[in-house]
Amino acid sequence: MKLDEYLGVIIFTFEHMKDIPVHQLKDRANPAGFEIKYFSPGSMRKEMELLGDDVDDHYLGAHRDDHYLFFLLEKGNASLMIDFQTLPFGKNSLYYVLPGQVHHSIKNEIVYGWFIAVDTMLISTDYRNVFETQLKLQQPHLLDDKQLQQCKSILSLLLEKYDSDVKSSFYIPVVHSLLQSFIGMVACYYSQVNNTGMQLSRPLQLSQQFKQLLGRHIRTIKSPSAYAGMLNVSESYLNEALKKATGFSVSYWIAQEVVMEAKRLLYYSELNVKQIAHHLGYEDHTYFSRLFKKTANETPLEFRAQNRK
Structure with a gap:
């Protein structure tokens, strides 16, 4: 059982893949604009059996x-490939994936935990400023036992309310309030680690906006100069x-x-170098x-040959 199989995976064969699939939350979320699941060994087995098992796991x-995407791993070990960096996760690990980041599962053991997919419009600007601060890849955050219990309590109640009758009184405001509590806690944890918050320096503000x-x-x-113009500052500034x-x-960034x-397309698609160049403008x-x-420090074809053995 693979952790990423909880992330609404669309299985495809590598030979027929022309571009990297984009999964849309509207295809599976309920009217509240998000999805929440608790995963444990065997909990998705029947659904995955219906999908078949003839696809190479490396490309799955x-x-x-x-x-x-937010997920909290309570027990077990897993690894995800996020934009060509392997990130291992153990118990008490909290992590999020930004819209647009390419990811897939590469290793999993028996795992227990939570998965939440959230429409971007439900995440406030202040929270997004925390999540999108880093130009480099965000890292898993390790919760202490008290923090883990707090998150589990909120998520358990959120799942209970999420699974209740969507036509009941105040369904959406209730589940949104619980969801905001969890997202706020995640933002708080990452804000403390990254030393981000409401009092950001001007360079950090510009870095976030530029990203x-x-x-x-x-x-x-x-x-x-075009990006500087969009940010209403000079290129030198x-x-x-x-x-x-x-x-x-x-220019570096x-x-x-x-x-x-380009690496994403070289690795996950069958587009040739010329097509990828045109795709990127x-x-x-x-x-x-x-x-x-x-x-x-290598050509596009060297990258593809080295990474698609």
């Missing part, structure tokens, strides 16, 4: 989501702010985002290949 379920814009526009906008907050320039998106695929090699 690689996808993006148009929503946030959000970069994720939305990377396929069409590559110019540092944006460069200075990012270097102060992250140690790297605007644009190249990193382009190459990360480059008419000159040779220029794109040079950019990839300069950033990743």
Whole structure:
């Protein structure tokens, strides 16, 4: 049983995959705009048997989501591949996946825990500022026993209310209130770890805003000055702010985002290098290949050959 199979996996064969699937929450969520499940050994066995088992596990379920994912692992061990970084999880681990991040399960043992998929519109700007602060990959957060119990209590009540009659009085405001309590707690934990909060420095604020814009526009906008213009600052000031907050320039992060998106497509799709270059907004695929090699220290084809053995 694989943890990522709880994440609404759409199983596909690698040979027929042309792009990375995007799973939409509206296809499975109830009218409240989110989904919650408790997973334990065997709890999804019958449903997974209906899907069949003839797909290579290494490629099973690689996808993006148009929503946030939160999960809490109470017991057991699991590993996810998140944007080409392997993240191991043990008991008391709390984690979230941002919309657009490619992920799939690569290793699991018997696990118990919680999975929550949430429409982005249900997450306030303040909370999103915490979750989206880091330009690099977010890390699992280890809860102490008291924090774990608090989360379990809220999630247990949330699941009970979620599974009740959706036509009952005040169904949506009640489940949304409980959901907000949990998301607020998660934001609080990560805020303390990352030293983020309401009093952010100007460089950190710009870094967060830049990251959000970069994720939305990377396929069409590559110019540092364009991002500076969208943020109503000069290019030099944006460069200075990012270097102060992250140690790297605007151009560095644009190249990193382009190459990360390219790696996703090289690994999970059957698009060739020229098609990927055009997909990412480059008419000159040779220029794109040079950019990839300069950033990743290998060519696109070398990356594909090395990682798709």
